[in-house]
Amino acid sequence: MKKNHDTSAGRRTFLKAAAGFMGTTLFGSTPFRAFAQSTALKPSDRCFVFVYFDGGWDQLLAFDPRDPDVFTPDRVSQTRILPGYSFTDPSIPTRPIVPDKRPGAAPSNITFGPAVSNRSAVHRLSDHYDLMTVVRGINMTTLAHEEGRRYFITGKRPIGASARGSSTATEVVGQMAPAVPIPSIAYNVESYNDRYPGSANALKVSKSSDLLLALSPSTTQLDSELEKQLVDFNGQPISCEAAAYGVGGVGTTYSSSRGQMRQVISSELDKSFRFELKTKEAEAVRLAYGLGDSGPYDDAAGRAALVATALKKGISQCVSINLAGGLDTHFGTQTSHALNLRKGFEALAMLVEDLRNTPHPYKAGDTFMDHTTILVYSEFARTPLMNAASGRDHHLTNSCLLMGAGLKHNTVFGRSGDIAMAPAVVNLATGESDPINGQNILPDHIIATVLASAGLDYSITRVEPLRSLLT
Structure with a gap:
C-alpha cells in the first residue's frame, strides 16, 4: 500500500x-x-497528591537533620557528616526545627531540617506535623536521576533508565475508576501506564497554559x-x-x-483554573496562595493552587506535580539549594492549609485532608559531606514525607546511620534498627504503603506495605 x-x-x-x-x-x-463524562462535579471520596522535588534534595536541610553541636566540623573524619547549616542563606535557621505544639495535638515527634520551617514565615510546613509520617533511611540503590525518579514514580526498580510498570497515580485511578472528568493530572512529572485502559492515563501538562488549552473551548477550527x-x-x-x-x-x-x-x-472547566478572574472565588485563591492579579501562575504557589482546585472542584482524583527544582547543586550552592527547597515546602504548606481548612462534603466535620493522601519525594539525597567545590553530590540514602488519609501521623519510621548517613537495616514491622535480621527500606515499600492506605491492591510492588504506618 x-x-x-x-x-x-x-x-x-x-x-x-x-x-x-x-x-x-x-x-x-x-x-x-x-x-470524560461531564456530570455534576463531585470531589472524590479519596484523593492523592504526589509531590516531586526535582534534582535530589539535601536531607540534612529537609527530613533527616543532624544536630550541629554533635556533628561538628572537628568530628567529620569520624562521622562523615557535616550539617553545614551556617553555609546557607541568613534567613535559613542554623539548627534543626522542632515545631511548636499544635492546639489539640500531641507535641511533635518529628524534628525537621531548617529548610522546612522558618519561624518568621507565614506558611510553615512543619506546623502540620500532626498529619505527617517521615520515613528515613530509604535505600534508592541508584545515584542516577532518571532511575531514582522513575523508581519512586512507579515503585519498581527501572531496567537501566527505562521505567517499569505504571505510575502510582495510574494504579490508583486504574483500580478506583473515579467519576471525575480528568482522573489524573501530571504537571511537569513523568507518567506511565503498562496495564490499564487509556482512561487511567494522566493528562500531562508542563505549564498552566497547557491545562487551560486542554479545557478551553476552541476559538479556531x-x-x-x-x-x-x-x-x-x-x-x-x-x-x-x-x-x-x-x-x-x-x-x-x-x-x-x-x-x-x-x-x-x-x-468550561478551564475557568476553575483562571485565577486572574475578577470573581470572589478567584480572589480567595489569590489571597490564600499569595498570587498576583495576572498570570501565568507557574511558580510553586500557583502550582499548589492548581492542585487544590483540581481536587476541591471534583475535577481530578490524583495530581502529580513538580513543586521544586534547582536542587542538583554540586558546586558551592548551599544557599540556592536551601532557598529552592524552602520555596517548595512553603507552597506545599499553602496546599495543606487550604485542604485542611476546606470541609469535605461526604462526612460532617471532615476536611479535604481527611480524604487526601500526599507523598512527597525526590530521586535521592545529597552527600552528608561537602565536596571540594563546597557543594554536595548524589547520595543513596533518601527519605520521604507521607501525609493525610489512611496513615499514622506524627511518626518517624526508619533511620539513616550516624556514620555517613548510610541506609540502616531495620525491622520493617517497627522501623527500629535490626542489624541482624533487618532489611533496607526501598521505594517499593513506600508505594505499597500508599496503595494499601486506600485498601488498593499493592501486589505489583512485590513487597508488603509498612503496616505500622497504616491506620
Whole structure:
C-alpha cells in the first residue's frame, strides 16, 4: 500500500498520540482535550497528591537533620557528616526545627531540617506535623536521576533508565475508576501506564497554559479538522501507518469519546483554573496562595493552587506535580539549594492549609485532608559531606514525607546511620534498627504503603506495605 505523502506531520503526530493514549487525545506533546463524562462535579471520596522535588534534595536541610553541636566540623573524619547549616542563606535557621505544639495535638515527634520551617514565615510546613509520617533511611540503590525518579514514580526498580510498570497515580485511578472528568493530572512529572485502559492515563501538562488549552473551548477550527481526520481514519484507512493504528481500535475509541469530549469542553472547566478572574472565588485563591492579579501562575504557589482546585472542584482524583527544582547543586550552592527547597515546602504548606481548612462534603466535620493522601519525594539525597567545590553530590540514602488519609501521623519510621548517613537495616514491622535480621527500606515499600492506605491492591510492588504506618 502506498503512503499518502500529503499527510501532514501534525496530522501524523496526532494519530500516533491518539493510538498511544486512547483516553485522552494529544496533539504533538501538548494535551489538548480530556475525554470524560461531564456530570455534576463531585470531589472524590479519596484523593492523592504526589509531590516531586526535582534534582535530589539535601536531607540534612529537609527530613533527616543532624544536630550541629554533635556533628561538628572537628568530628567529620569520624562521622562523615557535616550539617553545614551556617553555609546557607541568613534567613535559613542554623539548627534543626522542632515545631511548636499544635492546639489539640500531641507535641511533635518529628524534628525537621531548617529548610522546612522558618519561624518568621507565614506558611510553615512543619506546623502540620500532626498529619505527617517521615520515613528515613530509604535505600534508592541508584545515584542516577532518571532511575531514582522513575523508581519512586512507579515503585519498581527501572531496567537501566527505562521505567517499569505504571505510575502510582495510574494504579490508583486504574483500580478506583473515579467519576471525575480528568482522573489524573501530571504537571511537569513523568507518567506511565503498562496495564490499564487509556482512561487511567494522566493528562500531562508542563505549564498552566497547557491545562487551560486542554479545557478551553476552541476559538479556531482546529477541533473540527482533527475530528474530520479521525472520522476519515475510522471509516477508511488512508495509509499503511493509519491502518496499523486502526488495529488498536483508535477509531472506535474516538467514536465513543467524541460526545464526552464535547460535554467536558462545554462545562468550561478551564475557568476553575483562571485565577486572574475578577470573581470572589478567584480572589480567595489569590489571597490564600499569595498570587498576583495576572498570570501565568507557574511558580510553586500557583502550582499548589492548581492542585487544590483540581481536587476541591471534583475535577481530578490524583495530581502529580513538580513543586521544586534547582536542587542538583554540586558546586558551592548551599544557599540556592536551601532557598529552592524552602520555596517548595512553603507552597506545599499553602496546599495543606487550604485542604485542611476546606470541609469535605461526604462526612460532617471532615476536611479535604481527611480524604487526601500526599507523598512527597525526590530521586535521592545529597552527600552528608561537602565536596571540594563546597557543594554536595548524589547520595543513596533518601527519605520521604507521607501525609493525610489512611496513615499514622506524627511518626518517624526508619533511620539513616550516624556514620555517613548510610541506609540502616531495620525491622520493617517497627522501623527500629535490626542489624541482624533487618532489611533496607526501598521505594517499593513506600508505594505499597500508599496503595494499601486506600485498601488498593499493592501486589505489583512485590513487597508488603509498612503496616505500622497504616491506620
